[in-house]
């Protein structure tokens with residue numbers, strides 16, 4: 001489990017056109033210098049957007065990785081939903097803070113429990 | 122000079138990148154409000170635009186994450202995103218290294234900030250600039266608050282940064298316009314993207330307009346996350362502007378949830 005290095009690879013990929021062309025040429029070779037598990041390597045080289053989201057990758061990095069693979073916005077959102085469906089709640093990182101309950105359940109909870117001033121729940 | 126302008130506006134990448142997917146009516150009204158903000162800023166004849174933003178792992182990462190960082194360069198580039206994806210062409214925005222240095226030096230008397238002589242703007246700054254200074258002819262001084270990778274600076278520190286910025290602006294001869302940019306409630310780039318908690322937003326904006334320190338700082342990240350999403354952590358940028366406005370009355374010029382933009386689109390300012 002090395003969420004830090006998965007995100008670091010994506011952070012550097014977003015910034016560095018040379019790394020982007022290296023990744024396009026040979027995905028496995030491009031991710032090899034990072035300290036990653038087999039599962040993470042598979043997710044990054046697939047690419048498996050849903051698994052990356054499940055592993056805890058921040059959407060602010062992940063959405064650019066999806067764009068790099070020409071994945072349309074609506075498809076990107078659906079791939080994350082599918083990833084949660086398949087693998088379960090987000091494992092680590094900021095989205096695991098309070099657990100992920102799914103879009104519908106969350107929308108329902110917000111409706112049935114509108115936030116109050118000074119709500120510290 | 123005392124601050125000549127203090128306001129806040131949204132910066133979500135969909136605002137420019139997914140423009141054609143939005144309902145034209147609220148979209149165009151929002152763009153018009155942004156245009157009015159530009160006119161109001163230009164009317165103050167500012168020498169520089171200090172923009173307090175929440176960037177998204179474009180320049181700052183968890184290998185060395187500053188709570189607060191201030192740009193100190195004579196020019197900046199952007200957008201770091203694919204221009205086609207963001208709907209904003211590559212640009213070079215002017216900075217003012219000397220002014221940055223003087224502001225930073227004063228700010229550091231009370232708030233520790235990192236400085237950056239190199240900065241590639243992401244949508245957090247590129248989207249506001251696209252509306253506020255589209256010709257890139259106004260020097261920009263970028264400030265970043267870490268709102269992405271916890272641990273985050275506690276809200277009172279965001280307020281203190283605002284107070285320090287006001288003091289620093291007072292101490293220089295230049296006319297400084299200050300704009301904070303962030304989302305209020307939103308769940309950007311996640312499966313919940315498009316969800317907006319309008320009630321929560323309106324309550325936050327009510328407190329923001331009052332400019333009351335106590336009620337603005339009476340949020341806690343766990344509750345914000347539950348009710349307003351991780352995008353809600355960006356209230357720090359709004360709170361910094363409140364700290365700088367020092368009790369002025371605020372006014373919301375535009376607020377409307379636009380789900381395809383993934384945020385309640387906002388334009389507001391203080392009557393200084």
Ligand SMILES: [Fe+2]
Nearest residue numbers: 175245304355
């Ligand atoms: Fe943001």
